[in-house]
Amino acid sequence: MKFDSLLGNIGLKERLTASLSGGRASHCYLISGPVGSGKHSLAKLLAAAFQCTEQDKPCGRCNQCRKVFDGIHPDVITVDDEEKKTVSVKLIREACADLYIRPNEGKKKIYLFPRAQDIRTEGQNALLKCIEEPPDYGVFLFLTDHAEQLLTTVRSRCVELRMSPLSDGILTGELRRRFPDADSASLSAAVLRSDGYLGQAITLVENGAALFPQTEEFIPALCSTEPARLLSVLTPMEKMKREQFRPILLQWQTLIAGALRVRSGLPPVHPLCKQLADSRSTAALLKASQVLKEALGLVDANVGLAHICGALSILLR
Numbered sequence: 001m002k003f004d005s006l007l008g009n010i011g012l013k014e015r016l017t018a019s020l021s022g023g024r025a026s027h028c029y030l031i032s033g034p035v036g037s038g039k040h041s042l043a044k045l046l047a048a049a050f051q052c053t054e055q056d057k058p059c060g061r062c063n064q065c066r067k068v069f070d071g072i073h074p075d076v077i078t079v080d081d082e083e084k085k086t087v088s089v090k091l092i093r094e095a096c097a098d099l100y101i102r103p104n105e106g107k108k109k110i111y112l113f114p115r116a117q118d119i120r121t122e123g124q125n126a127l128l129k130c131i132e133e134p135p136d137y138g139v140f141l142f143l144t145d146h147a148e149q150l151l152t153t154v155r156s157r158c159v160e161l162r163m164s165p166l167s168d169g170i171l172t173g174e175l176r177r178r179f180p181d182a183d184s185a186s187l188s189a190a191v192l193r194s195d196g197y198l199g200q201a202i203t204l205v206e207n208g209a210a211l212f213p214q215t216e217e218f219i220p221a222l223c224s225t226e227p228a229r230l231l232s233v234l235t236p237m238e239k240m241k242r243e244q245f246r247p248i249l250l251q252w253q254t255l256i257a258g259a260l261r262v263r264s265g266l267p268p269v270h271p272l273c274k275q276l277a278d279s280r281s282t283a284a285l286l287k288a289s290q291v292l293k294e295a296l297g298l299v300d301a302n303v304g305l306a307h308i309c310g311a312l313s314i315l316l317r
């Protein structure tokens with residue numbers, strides 16, 4: 001089994017397999033990536049690999065592996081209180097004290113921190129001591145969607161494992177497998193909106209994914225030769241809130257990237273990508289992608305949306 005059940009992330013899986021089988025595993029890992037990127041799946045596989053008693057770790061079949069996957073291994077300890085906004089220093093101190101009690105049955109005693117970004121400075125400082133010189137059976141797995149919020153002193157002691165987005169093909173295949181009855185329009189909308197992360201795509205399918213209404217109008221407007229159509233999409237957007245505006249632009253950018261892939265011979269992830277690829281040249285698509293990238297930069301720099309929409313209606317023509 002090894003790390004096969006984790007989709008994509010090939011380089012990362014190869015690196016882990018090599019370091020585990022070569023006896024070069026670290027005792028401290030920082031698994032980073034956005035929500036739905038597979039951090040928890042990887043943490044479970046890694047914990048199983050540490051406890052596994054077979055050759056190909058994690059085998060997924062031995063008693064130790066099974067206990068980890070069932071979430072009942074006494075030596076895999078989750079340090080969190082979901083009821084609380086932050087992970088308290090009290091919890092951290094308790095974990096550090098517990099670390100000096102030998103494992104019950106496993107080879108290792110593994111502490112899993114599901115939201116490391118929510119450990120405040122005091123807690124992180126309390127952690128430092130135990131991650132610096134733990135007993136030889138001590139392992140720490142930190143999961144975070146904001147690695148930058150960890151102290152450099154903590155971060156520098158971890159091997160960082162960054163989750164990568166999955167390709168459209170892998171995502172689509174996995175969604176089809178999980179949702180055999182879903183219609184292909186909602187699957188392709190979920191793939192487009194997920195940024196390549198399976199967890200997000202699954203949530204989107206479950207909640208009935210659809211594209212933004214502005215997107216449904218924007219792509220035909222971009223395909224058409226009539227400049228007024230672009231204006232009629234962009235003008236109402238001038239009054240939007242910045243946090244509503246940004247994801248729409250991102251979705252347009254994703255669709256254009258999808259159209260470019262269609263032009264290079266790959267199958268379309270969404271019918272709108274095909275429509276775009278059929279009506280615009282590669283050069284025009286590259287230019288549109290660049291224009292949107294610059295527009296996103298302006299959104300982040302707090303430039304007025306009326307100005308941005310005006311610029312877009314001219315530059316995308």
Ligand SMILES: [Zn+2]
Pocket residue numbers: 051052053054058059060061062063064065066
């Ligand atoms: Zn095993």
